[in-house]
Amino acid sequence: MAEPTEPPYARIAAELSRRIADRELAPGDRVPSTRQVAQEFGVALATATKALDVLRAEGLVTTRPRSGTVVAARRTARAGGPAALTRDAVVAEAVAIADTEGLEAVSMRAVAGRCGVAPMSLYRFVEDRQELLLLMADTTYGAARFDVDEAGPWRPRVERIARELWRLHRAHPWLGGVSPLTRPLPLPNVIRMGDKLLGALAPLGLPPLLHFNVHVLVYSHVVSLAGTVELEDEAVSETGLTADEWTDLQWVQRIGDDAFMAELPHFARLFGALGSMSDGYDMDLDEIFTLDLAVFLDGVEALAARHREGPGRTGPDPEQTGGGRREDAHG
The missing domain is CATH 1.10.10.10 (Winged helix-like DNA-binding domain superfamily/Winged helix DNA-binding domain)
Known part of the structure; x- marks a missing residue:
């Protein structure tokens, strides 16, 4: 047997x-x-x-x-009691919750639990959850390094700011959910970053409205792409699978179907049995960001050149369209 x-x-x-x-x-x-x-x-x-x-x-x-x-970490007993409660400590614990569990997990009760105090104790430092969220965002931006060489060429300066924005929003993807693009909040450290970006773009000599719109677009490019990190975190929580694991389960069988791939010559050229990427594709968001920034700034540079050339340029003049004249201060 x-x-x-x-x-x-x-x-x-x-x-x-x-x-x-x-x-x-x-x-x-x-x-x-x-x-x-x-x-x-x-x-x-x-x-x-x-x-x-x-x-x-x-x-x-x-x-x-x-x-x-x-x-998983091996559980160990925590030594000592809770640290003295301060406003900075409350904000730091709230940021830690948002970083690991997402913005929706941040509540006065959850923060109080991490601080080892009753929820009512937090109201000595913040008025409500909304004020706490604003403090979280402004504090996080305040810790970033947006310093640039004010006398340097425009493009390295913009790249430096954009890369720091990317690093910041990659580490804290919930930031994009605190202040929507169409409803920016006048947070001091966010405005300071926006002012640095406007200064970096100034040498291009764009008309005022176009100058401001380009600064908004730099910000939105970074924040929108970084927002996929938050969506991925939610997907991991719901499925228990990383992006690579999920992709393998969803796509490997489909890509290996010769009959299906026969109808998709361009996919087959890349991912078929003899394709140039037959081992598969692992998305690297950092690489995507670098490419996106380069292509975008190439376009901005060409746009500025057309404006310098004068009447022969192509495309509408934003200063003459009359649309979108809001003085939103995005950062």
């Missing part, structure tokens, strides 16, 4: 559990993705996903926003 064999997913889960127990994978280390597990153990993606689900159920791994699936 043959002995019962262990299901493949259980065997894989046991091996990964051993690596965690033996510290081959330490707390905080990224766990192999579904695709990597499938390749290493020679199993289907669905089997690899089931193995990782076992580890999650046992509390050995956890899925973190912007980090993917990592080895």
Whole structure:
């Protein structure tokens, strides 16, 4: 009589559990993705996903926003009591909640819980949740470094500010949800950043309205792309899968369908069996941002050149359209 064999997913889960127990994978280390597990153990993606689900159920791994699936920390007792409560401490705890759980998770009760006090204690420092959100945004912007060489060329200055904006919104993707583009808030540190950006664009010599609109577009390009980070965090929370793991499950089978790909010659040229990207595509938002910024600034440079050329330029003159004359101060 043959002995019962262990299901493949259980065997894989046991091996990964051993690596965690033996510290081959330490707390905080990224766990192999579904695709990597499938390749290493020679199993289907669905089997690899089931193995990782076992580890999650046992509390050995956890899925973190912007980090993917990592080895869970070993719980240790916290030494000492809660720190003295200050306004800065309240804001810092609120930012920590938003960074890890999203803006919707920020409530007076949640912040009070992290501070180790009763919710009513917070009202000595902030009037309500809305004021807390504004303080979070302004404090976060205040910690950023938007300093540029005021005498330098316009493009490196704009790139420096845009890259710092990108870093800031990548680290704190909830920022874009505090102040919508069409309803900007006059937060001191946000306005200071906007003023730096306007100054960096000044050497282009654009007409006033176009100058201001371009500064709004730089901001919106960065914030809109960074907003996908927040959406991805929500998707990870709902599905338990990283973007790479989800993509593998959704697309690998479809891309491997020769009959389907035969109808898509351009996709096939890239992702087919003999395509130039047959190993797949892993989206890198930092690369996308760099490309987006370069293409956008190329366009701004060409636009400025057309305005300098005078009557022969193409396209409407924003100063003559009469539209969009709001003096919104975006940052």
